[in-house]
Amino acid sequence: MDTKTIAKAAAGLKGEVQIPGDKSISHRSVMFSALGSTPVHITNFLHAQDCLSTAACMKALGASVEFKSDTELVVTGNGLRGLKEPQTIIDAGNSGTTLRLMMGILAPQPFLTTFTGDASLHKRPMGRVIAPLSQMGAKIYGRQDNQKLPITIVPQAQKLKGMTYNSPVASAQVKSAILLAGMYAEGDTTVVEPFTSRDHTERMLEAFGVHTEKNGTAVTIHPVKEFNAPQEIEVPGDISSAAYWLVAGCIIPGSDLLLRNVGVNVTRTGILDVLKDMGADITLVNERTSGGEAAADIRVRYSKLHGTKFGAEIMPRLIDEIPIIAVAALFAEGDTVITGAGELRVKETDRLQAITDQFNKLAPGAVDGTEDGLVIHGGKPIQHAQAFSYDDHRIAMSLAILGAAGDGVTIENPECVNISYPAFYQTLDSLR
Ligand SMILES: O=C(O)C1=C[C@@H](OP(=O)(O)O)[C@@H](O)[C@H](O)C1
């Protein structure tokens, strides 16, 4: 088995980190540009496996995707109705975002598409997108009673019909899939969520001349005739990647980090609210907007944290950050109680189970798993241990920071960081 050992960062982490491009925005930049008819120059694109899966899918559907460097590319589509039937099965790899958003784009198309993905994606629930798209008139078939990969989308005789959908989950992937299908439907399409999820789709659609209307947690889209692609899209840095340094900076004594170019869209900044609530020394500087998205540099310094409590309402604003917030909680004084996090059970792996089983190897008795969350007892002794990533990038990176802050860690299957942050381990080394 492949392993990687991370040593304790005894002297703290110091320096600057250029945060890599946002994964959610990188996916959307390529998908939407492929539906335009003029070239779009995309910069600070996240060159990581998930976003490369999206680029390969759009290429297979007839768009021109030309990389100028790892993080810079030009995408040219053939218009909103110009996608072509792919010659073979499309592979979404490990990426739920790729698969779910693509289903929304492809459900209305007059050709057949079949999707596959890796072992993890085969286990994830796709009925949450297939069911509403089917209600609109799409013909989508999948394994296990239309729930799982492989999935085939068959052309339907009639146009999709717009609808109002009350989503049982706050999920940007579900919301986006329905809104994207809604562009091609007859009549308006509205998605109502229990809590507002990330709004990158709505913001980027605006840059393509497509207006959506927001009313509380409801978003409405009207049928769209054409896409007016912008010439440039600059992707801000990913707060979900910055999260590892935010927490490392807070919990490793002597740390002082400046995180450059972090996307701070309010639908994503739940981690800043939670860490500040725990007593973190975090300051935003150089606040600006870039391509319709808020961005800033963030300074973080070592601080004494205390436990906190949060639940369902804030969950969509920090959903991918729970594993690293759990690491922060291990170093805080007192208990941290997390509820309303059941969605973590259907990510790349069951992240609640992964956190409970693996973190307890380094901090025995510190984590109690509950059905929809975690209770973390801060301040327990931390020891060196070998722990498993479950091939989940966010678990591997969280273990690495836990080891750097504690007494080192040996990570089994460490390479999965390539899904969202290929330079993660090098960056960690450079800050010692
Ligand atoms: O829309 C997106 O880009 C994403 C939405 C979230 O998933 P859900 O929509 O399933 O909550 C998040 O976990 C994922 O990493 C990216």
Ligand SMILES: C=C(OP(=O)(O)O)C(=O)O
């Ligand atoms: C859940 C994630 O991504 P996706 O759903 O796109 O696989 C993630 O990056 O943590």
